[in-house]
Amino acid sequence: MAATARRRDGLDAQERMLKEAMAAIAEDGLATLTMSALAKRLGTSGGHILYYFGNKDRLLLEALRWSESTLAEERRALLTRRVAAERKLDLFLQLYLPVGPRDPRWTLWIELWARTGSNEDLRAAQAEIDVGWQEDLASLLAKGVRQGRFAAGLDTGAVASQLLALLDGLSTRVVLGQHGADRDGALDMARAVAARLVERA
Structure with missing residues (x-):
């Protein structure tokens, strides 16, 4: 006890x-x-x-894992929501993107990305976190295909990878405060690209 x-x-x-x-x-x-x-x-x-x-690297990694565990719970809840696939995809994009330039989660991601080349533990942990986002997005897309909301025959794994790569780039620009980069603009671009990638013929 x-x-x-x-x-x-x-x-x-x-x-x-x-x-x-x-x-x-x-x-x-x-x-x-x-x-x-x-x-x-x-x-x-x-x-x-x-x-x-x-050490500090371990503290930062565990802080990222702690932050990501909360988002993983939100993703799981999102996947079970009874909303249209298009709406679910939009909510996923919103969940992924940073809230703004001072987003601590994304600040950590950028810092730790720079350290993964020389730290196998960091590289493995980041890959594990990435897989969760990839699998959940691919699952969301696959359900949209089954429901006839997204294009038949959509390569859901490839589209998920493309969208996540885009979101990573947009998120980095927002967090670094690059000129003209903000959350609203990033979300608009992500929505436009996502719509093209999943649209039915």
């Missing part, structure tokens, strides 16, 4: 750290997030955070 309580306390402590890390990234960007700065926000020590995560 006591061991279970300790594990629960440890998981709660980790979640508080991850939540605070995401909040810090949203407020001040990733460059200012250090173990000592995060420890100060939490009222603890840098060593305490290192006890749970070991």
